[in-house]
Amino acid sequence: MGVRRRSGAFILQVNPILCDGFGHCAELAPELVKTDEWGYPILKSDPVPLADAGTYESARYAERGCPRQALHIHRISEKKPH
Amino acid sequence: MIALTTPYLWYTTRATGIVALILFTMVVSLGTLVANRIGGTIVGRFEINELHRSLSMVALTFLAIHILTTVMDSYVPTGLISAFVPMTSDFKRVGVAIGAVAFDLILAVWISSLLKLRIANTSWRFIHWFSWLGFTTALVHAYMTGTDSRTGIGLVLVATCGAVVAAAALWRFFGRPTRAAGRTALSPLATSKDPVRATSDAPRPFPVSQRPTRERGRR
Amino acid sequence: MIDPHSLPRLMHATSERPLTLAQHETAFASTSPVTSLLEELEASGLTGRGGAGFPTGRKARLLREQRGHNKFMVVNAMEGEPASHKDQTLLSANPHLVLDGAEYLASIIGANNIAVCVARDNPSVVNHMTRALHERTRRSLRGPKLELHTPPWRYVAGEESALVHWLDDNESLPQYRPNRPHILKIGHGPALVDNAETCANVGLIGRFGAQWYRSLGTADNPGSTLVSVTGAVGHPTVVEVELGTPLRAILDTAGADPDPQAVLLGGYGGSWLSASHLDAPYDNEALKPFGVSTGAGVIVVLPKNACGIVETQRVVRWMANESARQCGPCAFGLPALAEDLTHIAHPSRDPQGARQRLIERCAVIEGRGACRHPDGVIRFVRSALDVFAADFTEHVHGSVCNGSRSTKHFASVPSLEREEELVWE
Numbered sequence: 001m002g003v004r005r006r007s008g009a010f011i012l013q014v015n016p017i018l019c020d021g022f023g024h025c026a027e028l029a030p031e032l033v034k035t036d037e038w039g040y041p042i043l044k045s046d047p048v049p050l051a052d053a054g055t056y057e058s059a060r061y062a063e064r065g066c067p068r069q070a071l072h073i074h075r076i077s078e079k080k081p082h
Numbered sequence: 083m084i085a086l087t088t089p090y091l092w093y094t095t096r097a098t099g100i101v102a103l104i105l106f107t108m109v110v111s112l113g114t115l116v117a118n119r120i121g122g123t124i125v126g127r128f129e130i131n132e133l134h135r136s137l138s139m140v141a142l143t144f145l146a147i148h149i150l151t152t153v154m155d156s157y158v159p160t161g162l163i164s165a166f167v168p169m170t171s172d173f174k175r176v177g178v179a180i181g182a183v184a185f186d187l188i189l190a191v192w193i194s195s196l197l198k199l200r201i202a203n204t205s206w207r208f209i210h211w212f213s214w215l216g217f218t219t220a221l222v223h224a225y226m227t228g229t230d231s232r233t234g235i236g237l238v239l240v241a242t243c244g245a246v247v248a249a250a251a252l253w254r255f256f257g258r259p260t261r262a263a264g265r266t267a268l269s270p271l272a273t274s275k276d277p278v279r280a281t282s283d284a285p286r287p288f289p290v291s292q293r294p295t296r297e298r299g300r301r
Numbered sequence: 302m303i304d305p306h307s308l309p310r311l312m313h314a315t316s317e318r319p320l321t322l323a324q325h326e327t328a329f330a331s332t333s334p335v336t337s338l339l340e341e342l343e344a345s346g347l348t349g350r351g352g353a354g355f356p357t358g359r360k361a362r363l364l365r366e367q368r369g370h371n372k373f374m375v376v377n378a379m380e381g382e383p384a385s386h387k388d389q390t391l392l393s394a395n396p397h398l399v400l401d402g403a404e405y406l407a408s409i410i411g412a413n414n415i416a417v418c419v420a421r422d423n424p425s426v427v428n429h430m431t432r433a434l435h436e437r438t439r440r441s442l443r444g445p446k447l448e449l450h451t452p453p454w455r456y457v458a459g460e461e462s463a464l465v466h467w468l469d470d471n472e473s474l475p476q477y478r479p480n481r482p483h484i485l486k487i488g489h490g491p492a493l494v495d496n497a498e499t500c501a502n503v504g505l506i507g508r509f510g511a512q513w514y515r516s517l518g519t520a521d522n523p524g525s526t527l528v529s530v531t532g533a534v535g536h537p538t539v540v541e542v543e544l545g546t547p548l549r550a551i552l553d554t555a556g557a558d559p560d561p562q563a564v565l566l567g568g569y570g571g572s573w574l575s576a577s578h579l580d581a582p583y584d585n586e587a588l589k590p591f592g593v594s595t596g597a598g599v600i601v602v603l604p605k606n607a608c609g610i611v612e613t614q615r616v617v618r619w620m621a622n623e624s625a626r627q628c629g630p631c632a633f634g635l636p637a638l639a640e641d642l643t644h645i646a647h648p649s650r651d652p653q654g655a656r657q658r659l660i661e662r663c664a665v666i667e668g669r670g671a672c673r674h675p676d677g678v679i680r681f682v683r684s685a686l687d688v689f690a691a692d693f694t695e696h697v698h699g700s701v702c703n704g705s706r707s708t709k710h711f712a713s714v715p716s717l718e719r720e721e722e723l724v725w726e
Contacts, residue, residue: 016628016671017477018203022119024128036665039119040629065128067116069203 008077009047012059016040018070028065029058047076091155096229098148100239103224105141106188107243109134110217114250118257135195142192149185177227184223187216217247302332302509305516309541310525311501315394319429322436325397331508339365339409342503344511346523351377351459351496352568352597354585357503363482364410364493371490372412374445375468376403378419378426378497379452381459382568383619383715384599387527388497390539392419392426395501396433400447402500405507407445410493414446418464421451456569456623460672461485461494463625468492474625475672498527498598518544522584526595532565532602532711533558544584548574548600551583557602563609563688565712567596569616570677572684573609592684601712608704609689610696612712613682614642619714620678631675634666638682645696646705652697660686 012025012032021039025032032055034042048055063071112134121127149165164171166186168179194201194209221244230236303313314320314328335341343358364372376399380388392399403415417434419426427449434447452458452467462476465485476485485492495503502524506514515523522544531537534557542551548564563573572593574581581587585594603609621635641662644655663679670676686693695702 013479015477015479016630016669019629021629022116022127023122024126024131027122027126027128036630036634038629038633040633040669042665042669061128064199065131067131069199 007050008075009049010056010059010073010075011045011047012043012062013072013074014041014043015070015072018068019066020068020070022067024065024067025062025071029055029062031055032059033062050075091151095148095151095155098144098151099224099228100230100236102141102144102148103220103240103243105137105144106217106220107246109138109141110213110247111250112137113213114254117254138192138195142188145185145188174227177223180219181223181227184216184219187212187219191216214247214251221247302513303329305509305513308517308525308543310505310517311391311398311498311527312394312541319393319433320395320397322397322433322440325395325401329398329401329504329508333510335507335510338405338507341506341511342405342409345506345514346511346521347499347502347506347514348522348585349496350498350502350526350598352382352570354594354596357495357499360495361406361409361493364484364491367410367484367491369486369489369491371414371488372410373468373487373490373492374403374407374410374412374415375464375487375492375494376400376415376417376497376500377459377461377464377494378417378430379454379459379464380420380497381454381456382570382597382599383456383713384531384565384568384601385529385597386531386537387529387539387598389423389426391498391501391527393429396430397437398501398504399497400433400437400500400504401507402495402503402505404444405503406493406495406500410491412445412490412493414448414490416448416450416468416487418450418452418468420454420458422454427451456620457625457672457674460674462672464494465492474627475674477671519582519584519586521586526598528555528583528598528600530555530557530600530602531713532600533561533604533607534602542583545582545587547580548583549579551600552579552602555600557600558604560605561602562605562607563603565601565603565681566593566599568599568677569620569712569714570674570681571596571599572680573603573613573688574684575688592687603711606704607707607709607711608646608692608702609685610642610646610692611705612710613685613689614639614646615710615714616712617642617678617682620674620681624674625672628670628675630666630669634662635675635678637662638666638678642682645693648696648699648701652699656686656693656697 012029014025019040021035023035023039023041025041026035032044032048036042048059050056059073063073112130115121116127116131116134119127121130153162153165161170164178165182168182169175170182171178190209191213194206198206221240224240224243225231228236228240231240303310309315314324320328339358339361342361343356345358347357348354349357349360378388378392378399380386400415400417403417407413407415417430419430421427430449434449438447450468452464452473455473457463457475458467458473460475462478462485463473465487466476467473469487485494502514518524525541525543527539527541528551529537529539530552534555538555540551540554542554552561552564553559561576561579563575564579565571565573566588574588574591574593578591581591583595588594603612617635618639621639624631624635626632638659641655641659644650645652645659659682663682666675667679668676692702696705
């Protein structure tokens with residue numbers, strides 16, 4: 001199984017209306033998500049390169065593990081400016 | 083379908099039925115722990131969620147064996163259809179019918195969870211509420227149909243499972259976690275106490291008095 | 302033809318009773334009708350009068366390019382800002398100018414429905430609009446279908462996506478729009494939402510053209526606008542002013558306190574401006590260096606004997622209660638800001654910590670709601686921290702000003718429906 005170097009970056013986005021402050025994302029992807037004093041997520045706004053496989057995996061766990069499916073991984077391709 | 087008449091099929095039906103009941107009790111309790119935002123310090127909240135999901139698969143496996151062994155056993159005449167459609171069994175018609183209803187509900191919850199990423203979250207939640215009804219129906223089925231459940235340790239077991247889920251239901255619907263429940267161990271003010279309480283579901287929507295009534299609308 | 306260099310324009314020929322269709326047609330008769338509406342609209346440089354100030358022509362072009370055969374033109378006359386009365390005044394004076402603009406915009410984007418939205422809590426305005434719509438429908442059955450909708454009045458009910466959500470699904474709840482520009486839809490039809498005063502300005506441009514329109518105002522912010530002046534004035538007034546008029550002149554025309562402490566511009570989601578800057582022109586380009594904008598055309602005048610912190614606290618408390626409570630940071634954050642402000646306005650325990658928390662919480666809440674409601678409140682609070690910095694220092698050190706003991710208030714807020722809503726139970 002070779003490691004394919006992916007280009008581009010991603011950010012984790014949350015739908016604040018669906019989010020109910022369960023906090024699973026902060027546990028699954030602590031490098032991307034911090035919580036405020038009421039338990040709601042503060043997401044890292046800088047794009048993370050896709051080559052950072054560990055962080056990307058955390059993001060996928062967080063996206064899948066959210067009880068309200070409020071999280072979404074947004075891909076940013078290198079060609080288009082964000 | 084193989085029709086066998088060994089008593090071991092019958093024993094398997096009873097045993098897997100009991101185990102499935104106990105496992106579903108644990109699954110419902112774990113679900114309540116998830117909804118009430120338990121965890122974050124020693125055990126992670128996502129871990130409780132994962133345990134809830136994994137244990138439900140184990141419970142479903144035992145349920146499947148329970149149903150299959152019942153169908154395969156020709157000592158009692160129940161066809162596969164009786165597992166899904168109520169009132170089609172000649173043996174213990176009402177009891178098995180209730181079991182079929184429970185199975186249908188559990189099946190709906192399971193399938194909706196398999197498709198969770200594809201259906202809208204509100205639809206998934208709506209179907210998931212039926213898990214309470216599914217458990218209650220399964221409990222009634224266990225009491226009515228179970229060979230062991232009327233006396234002795236079987237009765238104690240059924241009663242305990244019922245009590246645990248009833249307590250979980252009371253806690254889920256009437257006990258409200260505090261606002262601190264929103265914070266996990268990772269949030270900056272995780273240790274401070276806040277006397278103001280919050281509901282476990284989304285903060286209250288618009289005041290009811292101003293809730294618009296259905297008017298001449300688009301539909 | 303109305304003289305291009307004189308005021309009033311929007312309020313031209315108006316009186317106590319609203320203008321009938323015939324009166325409106327006579328007063329606003331034009332000898333040179335406009336041929337290409339969209340080009341004229343873009344050339345005019347008109348920007349939205351609802352608060353965001355987005356170029357109206359660009360918005361119309363975007364909606365025109367959308368595919369969809371059941372498009373909507375939505376006239377937003379909800380006027381969620383309590384300190385704003387301009388839209389009500391306009392609709393009570395000349396609803397037909399607003400409807401003219403709505404029809405022009407509907408023809409630009411190809412809409413066959415026009416939905417006029419007025420808060421149901423204002424029965425006189427609802428009556429005027431009903432009569433005006435009847436007049437127009439009686440005149441001609443062709444053209445887009447005119448409908449009057451009356452959502453209940455809430456602060457966020459006038460937000461674009463909340464209004465569309467009401468029309469689509471009977472709930473005034475703002476929607477999550479991650480990708481801008483996001484086209485709002487009613488059913489399957491794209492919707493263009495414009496403020497009532499914006500539509501009235503479009504009505505003028507459609508009759509008299511972009512060049513006529515640009516004869517007043519500045520190069521970047523052309524035309525005239527309606528301003529609601531409240532607070533330390535004889536009585537709440539709505540004045541029509543040319544964009545670029547110095548603030549002091551506007552206050553003078555409205556009969557406001559000539560020597561105020563500060564003014565609040567834009568609305569309760571806007572910003573305070575110190576009285577030392579009152580010579581600034583009233584237009585967005587000139588006000589940008591001060592960190593303020595014209596917003597929804599609101600000016601609240603704060604006199605010298607009032608306490609800016611108390612006024613801010615009352616407004617933030619009300620704004621927190623007006624949250625739709627859909628998003629955690631807004632639902633919990635805004636009441637927390639109100640609580641901190643209360644501890645500073647009426648210092649009882651640890652006002653120093655409260656001020657620190659206030660600043661930190663503003664940074665934490667910003668940008669994390671689905672709509673811009675919490676951002677507006679944060680902007681308002683930060684401007685108070687800036688303009689009333691001396692007062693904050695005084696309060697934090699325990700010496701309370703005279704203004705905070707007074708019961709007279711200048712930023713009027715409707716009373717909270719149920720007090721306990723603010724405390725999460």
